[in-house]
Amino acid sequence: MTISRAPTPDISPLTLKDTSGEAEAEGGPETFVRTDLYEERQTPESGIGAFATSLISSGTRIFCEESIVMLPDYAGQLELHRMVKALPDDKQKMFWNLAASSKPGKAVAWIDLLRASCGDDESDTFNNLVEEYERAWSIYETNRFTCRSLDGASKSLGMFPMCARINHSCAPNVFHRYSPSINRLTIHALRDIQPGEELLTSYIDICHPTVIRRQLLKHWGFRCRCTACDSSDDEEDHRRRRIEDLFNKMANREKKRERNEAKWTEKDYERSFANVSKAIKLLEEEGMEETDTLGVVYAAAVKLGLKLRREEEAVEWAQKVVEIEVKCLGTDSKEYQTALQLLETAKSARQK
Numbered sequence: 310m311t312i313s314r315a316p317t318p319d320i321s322p323l324t325l326k327d328t329s330g331e332a333e334a335e336g337g338p339e340t341f342v343r344t345d346l347y348e349e350r351q352t353p354e355s356g357i358g359a360f361a362t363s364l365i366s367s368g369t370r371i372f373c374e375e376s377i378v379m380l381p382d383y384a385g386q387l388e389l390h391r392m393v394k395a396l397p398d399d400k401q402k403m404f405w406n407l408a409a410s411s412k413p414g415k416a417v418a419w420i421d422l423l424r425a426s427c428g429d430d431e432s433d434t435f436n437n438l439v440e441e442y443e444r445a446w447s448i449y450e451t452n453r454f455t456c457r458s459l460d461g462a463s464k465s466l467g468m469f470p471m472c473a474r475i476n477h478s479c480a481p482n483v484f485h486r487y488s489p490s491i492n493r494l495t496i497h498a499l500r501d502i503q504p505g506e507e508l509l510t511s512y513i514d515i516c517h518p519t520v521i522r523r524q525l526l527k528h529w530g531f532r533c534r535c536t537a538c539d540s541s542d543d544e545e546d547h548r549r550r551r552i553e554d555l556f557n558k559m560a561n562r563e564k565k566r567e568r569n570e571a572k573w574t575e576k577d578y579e580r581s582f583a584n585v586s587k588a589i590k591l592l593e594e595e596g597m598e599e600t601d602t603l604g605v606v607y608a609a610a611v612k613l614g615l616k617l618r619r620e621e622e623a624v625e626w627a628q629k630v631v632e633i634e635v636k637c638l639g640t641d642s643k644e645y646q647t648a649l650q651l652l653e654t655a656k657s658a659r660q661k
């Protein structure tokens with residue numbers, strides 16, 4: 310399951326130093342899952358899902374789960390199987406009970422390696438073993454979450470069996486992310502969720518237009534029927550297309566600025582800022598003001614606002630970033646610490 314996040318505009322020269330992660334938590338906080346707030350239930354078309362059993366207020370942390378399997382993104386079938394077999398019985402049972410939707414891949418080199426390690430066995434026992442490896446891989450591909458390191462340099466894939474029961478929507482009501490500072494996957498409510506509502510997260514970047522989202526979701530073997538996908542409103546799709554375009558423009562302009570910082574004029578910053586303002590407006594119109602994508606864009610607005618001497622507004626936007634990060638990721642996240650630093654920078658620029 311890929312973490313959904315809008316393409317982050319890379320404005321590294323303006324980025325503040327992140328000191329929050331220097332002491333990466335060794336054990337992290339207690340693992341908890343708020344089973345007092347939701348229950349797992351069979352759905353008619355999407356397998357098992359998680360449903361609120363009482364009102365869940367916006368910003369509530371519903372899951373703070375530790376992985377049972379964590380592998381580098383280049384690991385293959387043999388490493389996964391070895392890791393699963395090394396789990397205690399109760400965790401192995403949890404693993405094998407998860408959904409398996411992906412089809413076996415075309416790459417079969419791992420089967421030759423397995424055969425070699427089994428002494429060139431061609432028996433039914435070997436064929437059954439291959440099937441077991443394939444099933445493990447399918448479970449892994451269906452349920453894994455992307456886990457980035459604190460500096461973002463490395464990527465692992467983790468299995469979090471309770472969180473894995475959350476189905477997908479392109480108009481999600483919860484937000485998931487692996488938090489390296491606490492070594493847990495957290496899931497927070499993006500808005501108030503009423504009893505009986507299904508908890509739905511997005512497996513993909515929700516800023517893509519419908520045709521791309523459909524293509525990406527084929528990995529999980531279903532066609533999404535959420536309000537965004539089934540809407541007959543072309544305007545909605547047009548807005549998501551525009552949002553994606555704006556993100557690309559923002560990133561491209563930033564790369565240009567990095568290459569040519571000395572010659573970058575106020576007018577250039579104004580142009581970059583215009584893209585950011587349009588993105589904020591469109592995200593709000595598209596009802597995405599509840600996701601952390603808006604936090605990413607507001608953070609870009611703060612940094613550009615400071616360059617344009619718009620300190621008063623920069624403080625307001627930075628406050629929004631802090632609120633969004635608390636809601637989506639909590640105060641123990643690296644993103645929250647970075648947002649606090651951004652707010653401090655904006656406040657001190659305002660005082661000057």
Ligand SMILES: C[S@@+](CC[C@H](N)C(=O)[O-])C[C@H]1O[C@@H](n2cnc3c(N)ncnc32)[C@H](O)[C@@H]1O
Pocket residue numbers: 310354355356357358407408410411451452473474475476477478529530531532533534
């Ligand atoms: C991570 S699992 C989610 C939990 C899963 N429903 C279960 O029974 O364990 C992902 C799988 O759930 C199903 N799924 C998730 N969201 C869905 C949706 N919006 N519509 C249909 N199926 C969905 C697909 O089979 C997908 O491969």
